Amino acid sequence: MARILIVYESKYGQTEKISRFIADKMKARGHSVDLLEAHAKSTDLSHYRTIIVGGPVYANGYPRALSKWVRNHSGDLNIKPTAFFSVCLGVMQKDQTVQRSEARIVQGFFRKTNWLPKKWAIFAGALNYSRYGWFTKRIMHTIAKRSGADTDWNRDYEYTDWKEVSQFADDVLAIQNEEPMNMNLVF
Structure with missing residues (x-):
């Protein structure tokens, strides 16, 4: 079975909760999964077959530590099966303008960090008043x-659709069996 890394940044806990849910699902399938907070000490990515990154949207962007981690590791990320999930409440709005705006935030993150994962999703988060x-x-x-x-x-x-998160985890497990990419990204 594969060794998987989940890197996340979580300000109020929902992104961490989603990360742990994905990790538990993958562990139940026999995979070895490590969790790493983006602001923590960096790690050697060569030991991992698949890497998942998750972060919350605040003020139309992602936490600085997450952006920095992805930017610093984009070379490794772009040659492995990788996935990204975004956590925000805006995705709950059914207005197409808002939906496109949320997708633009994600695409902007990929441009700024020079990373293009094979799979990405946006999940509703939580209101932890x-x-x-x-x-x-x-x-x-x-x-x-x-x-x-x-x-x-x-x-x-809590608004997270756990069936969507579970499907995302299944999709990530499917992409890890595909051949690694060797990409030179130009945005």
């Missing part, structure tokens, strides 16, 4: 209102 400070709570409340999410900030809400 109990973890937010005063200012963030109000911003998230406004975003929730626009996306039709829950606005009672006296409790937390």
Whole structure:
């Protein structure tokens, strides 16, 4: 079975929760899976057959540590089977303009980091009002209102579709059996 690395950055915990869910599913299938926070000490990627990267969208971008990690490892990432998942509430909106905007954020991340994974997906995250400070709570409340999410900030809400995450994990396992790529990316 394959050795898989999942690299993530998670500010309020949902991206980490999704990463652990994917890891558990892959471990149940007999794979060896390591989790690494992007801001942690770097690791040797040569030991891994497949690499998955996950991050939350904040202010139309990804955490600096995640972008830096991907940029620093793009050479290795572009020659292995890789996948990316994005976590944001905007994906809950059914407005096509918003959907295209979310996809542009992901594509912009790939351009900035010079990386093109074989598979990527966007998952709805969570509203963890109990973890937010005063200012963030109000911003998230406004975003929730626009996306039709829950606005009672006296409790937390989870919107992640775990069936979608499970399907993503299956799709990633399928791509790891394909031949590695050797790409020179030009954006």
